[in-house]
Every structure is written in C-alpha cells, then in structure tokens.
Amino acid sequence: MHFLKRFLPLIVFAFIISCKSKADKDVTFTIVQLNDVYEISPIQGNKYGGMARVETVHKELLKENPNTMLVLAGDFLNPSLLGTIKVNGERVRGKQMVEVMNAMNFELVAFGNHEFDLSYEHLQNRLNESKFEWICSNVYHNVNGENESFVKVVDGKTKHINQTFIKEFTVGSETIKVGFISVCIPSNPRSYVTYTDMFEEAKRTYEELKDKTDFVLGLTHVKVEDDIKIAEMLPNIPLIMGGHEHTNKYEKAGNSIISKADANAKTVYIHRFKYNTTTKKIDFNSELKTIDESIPADKEVGEVVSKWENILNTQIKEVIPNPNEIVFTTETPLDARDTQIRSVQTNMGEIVAAAMSKAYDDSVDCAFVNGGSIRIDDELLGDISAVDIFRVLPYGGPVLKVSLKGDLLEEVLNFGEKAAGTGAYLQMYNITKSNNQWLVQNKIIDKKKTYTIATSDYLLKGFDIPFLKPSNPKVVDVYTPTQEEEASDVRKSVITYLKSK
CATH class of the missing domain: 3.60.21.10 (Metallo-dependent phosphatases)
Structure with a gap:
C-alpha cells in the first residue's frame, strides 16, 4: 500500500504524458x-x-x-x-x-x-x-x-x-x-x-x-x-x-x-x-x-458570378423583360432530371408539352417534345423564376403547329416510346396509351385522320426522329409563329402557362 502511494503520482503523470503524446x-x-x-x-x-x-x-x-x-x-x-x-x-x-x-x-x-x-x-x-x-x-x-x-x-x-x-x-x-x-x-x-x-x-x-x-x-x-x-x-x-x-x-x-x-x-x-x-x-x-439565403455571398467570388449573371440577363431580356420574376410556386417537385425525363412521363415534361398546346389556345389536338431538350437535370421546388425556365429549356426555339396524318403520328409515338433512355423519348400532353393503342384526347388514333400537333422546331428537323420532317408526304402543313406570337419561343410559352395556373 505504501508502495502504491509512493509511485501513484508517477504512474498518473506517465499516463497523462502518454495521452498527451498520442494527442500530439x-x-x-x-x-x-x-x-x-x-x-x-x-x-x-x-x-x-x-x-x-x-x-x-x-x-x-x-x-x-x-x-x-x-x-x-x-x-x-x-x-x-x-x-x-x-x-x-x-x-x-x-x-x-x-x-x-x-x-x-x-x-x-x-x-x-x-x-x-x-x-x-x-x-x-x-x-x-x-x-x-x-x-x-x-x-x-x-x-x-x-x-x-x-x-x-x-x-x-x-x-x-x-x-x-x-x-x-x-x-x-x-x-x-x-x-x-x-x-x-x-x-x-x-x-x-x-x-x-x-x-x-x-x-x-x-x-x-x-x-x-x-x-x-x-x-x-x-x-x-x-x-x-x-x-x-x-x-x-x-x-x-x-x-x-x-x-x-x-x-x-x-x-x-x-x-x-x-x-x-x-x-x-x-x-x-x-x-x-x-x-x-x-x-x-x-x-x-x-447553402441558403442566410449565408452572405463572398465579395470576390460574387463579383465573378455577377459578371456572368449580367451577361446572361442581357441576353434573356431579349426574350422576356423580367428574368427574375417568380412565375410559379410549387410544393411538389417538378421532375426534370435526365434519367426520368428521358424514360418516363414526368410532371415537368407534361408542363412543357401543355404549354406548347396553350400557346395555340389549345386549338391543337395534342403536343409533344423530346425529353433531350429539357436540360436542367434537376427538380424544381418552391418559387420558380423565369430564369429557372430558361435553365430547363436553354436552347429555346419556336413552337410549331404541325398537321400530319394519324398513321405518321402513331409511328412517331412508337419511335419515341422505343427511344426510352435517350433524348428522343417524348414528353406528351393529351396523349395516352391503353391496351397497346395510342389515344389522343382519350380517343384511339385514326390512321387516316389529319391531326394538328404542337411540337418543337428541333424535332421537325429530323434529328431525333429521322422521318419526322417537312419533306415527309404525311406531314400536311407546318405553321411557324411570328416573332410577336407567344409560340415564338417555347420558354415564353411555358412562363405564360405557369403564370396562368
């Protein structure tokens, strides 16, 4: 016992030194x-x-x-x-x-x-x-x-x-x-x-x-x-x-x-x-x-960001006057992720297609757009600004009104369905499929009937769907909007559509 009392302080000291050494x-x-x-x-x-x-x-x-x-x-x-x-x-x-x-x-x-x-x-x-x-x-x-x-x-x-x-x-x-x-x-x-x-x-x-x-x-x-x-x-x-x-x-x-x-x-x-x-x-x-608005922006990096924002806003204002206007608020995420937009119908894809139809006052039978034109690869949630829509559809371009035969429309839809996983997959409005048959406005497509559709100018160039171009004899008519019309830019159409909801 006397031995322990005598050497305990030294043992404790050695232990402390050992711990400190490890910490060092x-x-x-x-x-x-x-x-x-x-x-x-x-x-x-x-x-x-x-x-x-x-x-x-x-x-x-x-x-x-x-x-x-x-x-x-x-x-x-x-x-x-x-x-x-x-x-x-x-x-x-x-x-x-x-x-x-x-x-x-x-x-x-x-x-x-x-x-x-x-x-x-x-x-x-x-x-x-x-x-x-x-x-x-x-x-x-x-x-x-x-x-x-x-x-x-x-x-x-x-x-x-x-x-x-x-x-x-x-x-x-x-x-x-x-x-x-x-x-x-x-x-x-x-x-x-x-x-x-x-x-x-x-x-x-x-x-x-x-x-x-x-x-x-x-x-x-x-x-x-x-x-x-x-x-x-x-x-x-x-x-x-x-x-x-x-x-x-x-x-x-x-x-x-x-x-x-x-x-x-x-x-x-x-x-x-x-x-x-x-x-x-x-x-x-x-x-x-x-990372939210409670965190102030760093001054030096903020200056670099502002330089690019000013360049962007100058170009956007050529299409819409107020790029930062909140045009829509959603509690449900609008899915524009690449994998989803190129393989299944999403709510964001339907919004774009519905806006194309609305650009012509819903005077068309249906609308579709290639998923690859939707490029943000993200979900939109909360307040959505006009700039966000430009991020969704960075390439813009007019919405065309196209008259085509029913059998060609069916061929286009089949091609888009088989293209799942690629940019040629179609996001649609007023088009569904039931019992292996395509329906437009809940009616089976009549192959002999002429349908009027709204779609992108890109798709009608035949890049994604090779046979969908004006030279196809089953394309009856193509209307290209004037610069003054809402359909002159798909982004303008989507912004107007969201503001109306």
Whole structure:
C-alpha cells in the first residue's frame, strides 16, 4: 500500500504524458464536398445554392482549420443555361464554372458524365483554363483508336491528367499523406472517350496508392449502388465522396461511408478528419450544410458570378423583360432530371408539352417534345423564376403547329416510346396509351385522320426522329409563329402557362 502511494503520482503523470503524446500525433483536416453543380448563382427564387455563398463557408472553415480542401465529385461543365449562350461568338460551355471555381481555389475534381457533353475542343479548353487538379482512372482520350490520358496545356507545357491524387496535411511536426481514387459512370458515349471497367480500375488504383499513403479516400461519379460495390470491394476506404444522384445521401456500406450532397450546391458536405500517426486510427464526422439565403455571398467570388449573371440577363431580356420574376410556386417537385425525363412521363415534361398546346389556345389536338431538350437535370421546388425556365429549356426555339396524318403520328409515338433512355423519348400532353393503342384526347388514333400537333422546331428537323420532317408526304402543313406570337419561343410559352395556373 505504501508502495502504491509512493509511485501513484508517477504512474498518473506517465499516463497523462502518454495521452498527451498520442494527442500530439493527431493530424486534423477538413474536406468540403460538392457534386453535380451546374449553376453558379442561387436557384429556387434565390433561396438555395450559389457558389459565392459556398465560398463564404469555405473561408470560415479555413479559419477553423487551415488544412481545408475544396473538392467536387463530378458534373459541373454542363448542362447550364449560361453554357448555351454565346460570348464573342463562341458558346460558353462551362467557361463560367471554371472561372468561378478558380476564384474559389478548388483543389480537386472528378470527371462526371456531363463533362463529356462538351465537344473535345471545348473540354480541352476548360481543362487548360482550370487551376485545380482533375482525376479519374477509367476514362481515356480516344485518339485514333489508341487510349491516352487527357492532358492540360498551360503556358505551352503539357501536363497529363492523373488517375490518382495524393494530398499532404501537416500539423506541427506530423505530416500525413491522403490518397484519392476516382471513377466515372460510363453513361455518356463519345467518340473521343474510352471507358474502362470502373471496378477493376478502382481496385488497381487503390492498390497503387495504399502503400504510398496513410489512407485512401474515394471521389467518384457513379450510381450509389456502384459506390456500395466499390466500398465492399475496398473495405479499408473510410469515405467515398460521390456524385450523380443529385439528392443528398449518407449511407454505410461495410466499413465505409458514402456521401453525396444535393445538386447545385443546395447543400455541401463538410468532413472533419482526425488521424493519429501513432495508432493509425482514423476518425471523421460529416456535416450536411444547407447553402441558403442566410449565408452572405463572398465579395470576390460574387463579383465573378455577377459578371456572368449580367451577361446572361442581357441576353434573356431579349426574350422576356423580367428574368427574375417568380412565375410559379410549387410544393411538389417538378421532375426534370435526365434519367426520368428521358424514360418516363414526368410532371415537368407534361408542363412543357401543355404549354406548347396553350400557346395555340389549345386549338391543337395534342403536343409533344423530346425529353433531350429539357436540360436542367434537376427538380424544381418552391418559387420558380423565369430564369429557372430558361435553365430547363436553354436552347429555346419556336413552337410549331404541325398537321400530319394519324398513321405518321402513331409511328412517331412508337419511335419515341422505343427511344426510352435517350433524348428522343417524348414528353406528351393529351396523349395516352391503353391496351397497346395510342389515344389522343382519350380517343384511339385514326390512321387516316389529319391531326394538328404542337411540337418543337428541333424535332421537325429530323434529328431525333429521322422521318419526322417537312419533306415527309404525311406531314400536311407546318405553321411557324411570328416573332410577336407567344409560340415564338417555347420558354415564353411555358412562363405564360405557369403564370396562368
């Protein structure tokens, strides 16, 4: 007993020193995760999103911990309304997003499927302009049948885009290395792109990094079920930061967590890490941060955003006088997501088609539009402005009134139905199908009758449905509206329609 009393203080002291020593070995860092961001400005009546607001959060986190990095898990160059406009005779095609992200000091991004919406020339320009790192292990530049890595050309120097990334974090005398792997969903076939097996590449790049780093994280752009498969295949990855779904997710898969924020920076994930270099223990917690009007816009990034907003508003005002007017409010999400709009009838698709009919005072029998013309790849909720409708239909174009024979109409509808999964799938109004028969206004199509339909000028060019063009003898008549008519621009038609509801 006397022995214990004598040496207990020393034991306690040694224990405290040991705990302190272990604490001194902790390296902390923060990752701010975004994914699927197409708009630099706030959306839904200015209530949510906005990259200048994200930068305010970013700077606050840098004050909390200088070891803070900003990452984006794919899909940011397209689609967007700004990307479709021309500046100095050239389509913007994501230039505005790269400029804003450069101003925010993004550090790392993954390729998403929508990056390959761009032509090779436009994508190369965006790569060259970016000041951040890109990674992906299963996408290659197809050059005359040979797979090569994509490159970035800066000041005449060519730099290959890496398949992985290693980031060092230092606290005091302790430094750790964190590896990042990335794969992209092979859902956007392009002649200049080759996709290899995402699971094999994820495993290969993880094996390459695991002995070079303290641990490895994922930065992916695939379906959540694919993220789960990767997590189960690579159980030592603690966190996979993903994109593609557009709605926030935080799912446990084996030993891993899969996180996805909401699209268009309505939310961001903040991951705070602690790694002990002695015990090799990884701890992290994740906060889903809502980006809304309670967060002030960062001044510097806000100036870049404003520059592009002014360019956009000047062009929009050529069609409508008040771009920021709230034209409709909905408590039910209007579904304009790519997968849905190209495979099933959605409420947003029906609104567009109904507005086409209304543009001609419902004097037409029915209306349809190709799903591929609806480009926002998101759901609209709450206050919807005129600008939001331009984001839904960035290409605009007149609504045509077309007279055609019933058998051609039936052929068109069959083609659209079989095109599910592509942009040629049709969103319709006053058209249904029952017992394997097409109905217009609840009546079976009469193949010999002439029907009057409202549709887009794009569809009548035969791009999506090759036989639907004025030269087809079963197209009886085509009326093109004058500039003064509501039907002169489909976006004007939709805005008028929503305001009337």
